[in-house]
Amino acid sequence: MAQALDLIWVVISFLLLINLSSQQETGFIFNGFRQGDLHLDGVAQILPGGLLQLTNTSGQKMGHAFFRQPFEFNSSESLSFSTHFVCAMVRQPGVTGGNGIAFFLSPSMDLSNADATQYLGLFNTTTNRSPSSNIFAVELDTVESAEFDDIDNNHVGINVNSLTSVDSAPASYFSEKEGLNKSISFLSGDSIQVWVDYDGTVLNVRLAPLGIQKPSRNLLSRSINLSQVLQDRMFVGLSAATGQLANNHYILGWSFNRSKASLQSLDISKLPRVPRPKPSYKPPLMLILLLTVLGIILLVILGGAYLYKRNKYAEVREEWEKEYGPHRYSYKSIYKATNGFHRDGFLGKGGFGEVYKGTLPRDQDIAVKRFSHDGERGMKQFVAEIASMGRLDHRNLVPLLGYCRRKGEFLLVSKYMPNGSLDQFLFHNREPSLPWLKRLAILKGIASALHYLHTGATQVVLHRDIKASNVMLDTEFHGKLGDFGMARFHDHGASPTTTGAVGTVGYMAPELTSMGASTKTDVYSFGAFMLEVACGRRPVEPNMRAEKQFLVKWVCDCWRKKATLDARDPKLRGESSSSRSVELVMKLGLLCTNLVPESRPDMEQVVQYLDGLIPLPDFSPDSPGIGILSPVMVVASSSVISNTSAPATESMFMTHSIQYGVGR
Ligand SMILES: *[C@@H]1O[C@H](CO)[C@@H](O)[C@H](O)[C@H]1NC(C)=O
Ligand SMILES: *[C@@H]1O[C@H](CO)[C@@H](O)[C@H](O)[C@H]1NC(C)=O
Ligand SMILES: *[C@@H]1O[C@H](CO)[C@@H](O)[C@H](O)[C@H]1NC(C)=O
Ligand SMILES: *[C@@H]1O[C@H](CO)[C@@H](O)[C@H](O)[C@H]1NC(C)=O
Ligand SMILES: *[C@@H]1O[C@H](CO)[C@@H](O)[C@H](O)[C@H]1NC(C)=O
Ligand SMILES: *[C@@H]1O[C@H](CO)[C@@H](O)[C@H](O)[C@H]1NC(C)=O
Secondary structure, three states: OHHHHHHHHHHHHHHHHHHHHOOOOOEEEEEOOOOOOEEEEEOOEEOOOOOEEEEOOOOOOEEEEEEOOOEEOOOOOOOOEEEEEEEEEEOOOOOOOOOEEEEEEEOOOOOOOOOOHHHOOOOOOOOOOOHHHOOEEEEEEOOOOHHHOOOOOOEEEEEEOOOOOOEEEEOEEEEOOOOEEEEOOHHHOOOEEEEEEEOOOEEEEEEEEOOOOOOOOOOEEEEOOOOOOOOOEEEEEEEEEOOOOOOEEEEEEEEEEOOOOOOOOOOHHHOOOOOOOOOOOOOOHHHHHHHHHHHHHHHHHHHHHHHHHHHHOOOOOOHHHHHHHHHEOOHHHHHHHOOOOOHHHEEEEOOOOEEEEEEEOOOEEEEEEEEEOOOOOOHHHHHHHHHHHHOOOOOOEOOEEEEEEEOOEEEEEEEOOOOOEHHHHHHOOOOOOOOHHHHHHHHHHHHHHHHHHHHHOOOOOOOOOOOHHHEEEOOOOOEEEOOOOHHHHHOOOOOHHHOOOEEEOOOOOOOHHHHOOOHHHHHHHHHHHHHHHHHOOOOEOOOOOHHHOEHHHHHHHHHHOOOHHHHOOHHHOOOHHHHHHHHHHHHHHHHHOOOOHHHOOOHHHHHHHHOOOOOOOOOOOOOOOOOOOOOOOEOOOOOEEEOOOOHHHHHHHHHHOEOOOOOO
């Protein structure tokens, strides 16, 4: 019983075994590949899209892909097999490719000792031509190797244990449509279909581009007995190799079956895409030329526009100016503010340049003085002074906002004063005529501003050009001293020993040419200014009668005749109540214009005299230095004098000059 059971068991096992062994592989099909489908070695890999890459463009490399299970080739049965695969050989642009792809049958999956290059990853020097290799292959060869009797560098060959093909033909296919052979270029990068069919006696190979039916005619057809080559178990594989020349070797899909009739056809729509290197597009020469010329023209136009704009707004900027940053205006902003220095904004022409009204973006009205300068000498010091003046803060100073520098041009930006300058009201009968109390208030304001400049700031600031036309009036007719430092500016070019010998005739202290500017020369100018405010005329009037021409002398003469008030502004005659203070201002004017600098009061004292805090010192028209005109050469009153005038100015200076000596 037990024996019977044992027998049954053995029979069942035997049947199972037979059944199992008969479950051998008959074929496979891959429409694109997944990791794990195949056994890969060398540089072969499956790319993300399902593309099998046997090699890339690295040289001297090989790659194999095997179906994992071997196939039984039993001599007693049929040795037939059929395969269909799609491959592509993609070069880098401008580079020749190599070496090729082979479909093969091998008794082993270990081809690691095979060589790359012309050995196609199938043989080495030892195994090539060796009957014991047992390798059958169909090669798609892209390099012509003389040692293997290759026919060309684009052929298909049948190889048995050797790289010297049993049969080979240049790659081509029979086009059914056109009824003729059409050549195929392996290295075109196009996908190519390959069919290999063996029925046990004849081996057929056909090619066709992707998308074309299997041709009815063979490219190669060869009677061949593979019984000695094919072992009992054979592995099916694809191989590719690169050498000096290299390209990407891709497999898109692969189908295999022992029986030609049962071979499943590949589904072309499921095959992965082959990456194609971007073709380097070479535009026609004419197009390149045309584009180049157009580009150059465009560049010239743009460059011209840029240069024009840059020149229009060009400025001179130097490293040292960085520290004055906030006071530095861009020329562009000033140009825009003054509407391109339009005549509508023209305020007047002063001794140093033209003045324009402007409006900055935030409705801030500005006055821009624009004047030329030559040379850079002293510029740094001047700008430093301007910047330090920007920090000066006194209600009787015109607020200086900043500056801008261009080549040969300098621009000073200050707050716009709506009522213009005092001289308009004093000498040009501009309405309203200013009553004495207003004039006195202006004098007091300017005196206090000058006192501030001399003592209140961190360093002594000299104004150098005090006169009615430099006193600006705001909406309430408060006087504000403007244009400070201007005389200094015009001084550039003068030799260092004669600095400051600049100013306006009639306001210039006699020692100016010899000793230079000081607070005392400012006091002298302020004295002359007080006299012109009280008398309503300029210090020097060449067109008047001789005894009246020089204000200082004339006021002194009137005082000596005990008729000081005769010299006062005729427009003030109606204001008899103010006589005393007019007289005080006139005498203070004489005191300040004393020939001897040391005899002049300082600005602090002047302020106190004007405020009536201290009485005037005891002096008379005959006191030393009072009412005396010094030997200064004078130009017509409106001009500015400088001892470094250009020759042209000098000739004018000679004809108009009046020389007068010490005397009463
Ligand atoms: C291979 O052919 C056999 C018949 O010989 C068939 O049964 C089988 O499905 C085929 N396999 C593939 C993967 O084509
Ligand atoms: C080719 O593949 C190998 C290994 O995958 C890699 O090291 C090499 O850089 C690749 N060469 C190119 C040109 O991509
Ligand atoms: C292969 O052939 C041998 C004899 O040559 C035989 O013993 C064996 O059973 C065969 N195998 C198959 C699977 O047919
Ligand atoms: C060639 O390959 C065989 C087996 O793969 C190996 O034994 C032999 O050493 C190789 N010859 C050379 C020259 O690499
Ligand atoms: C086409 O190619 C085949 C195989 O190489 C050849 O036998 C045949 O003569 C060729 N036909 C023509 C028309 O060239
Ligand atoms: C192939 O060759 C073997 C011996 O080498 C022989 O037995 C067999 O009959 C041959 N097959 C054909 C189809 O000629």
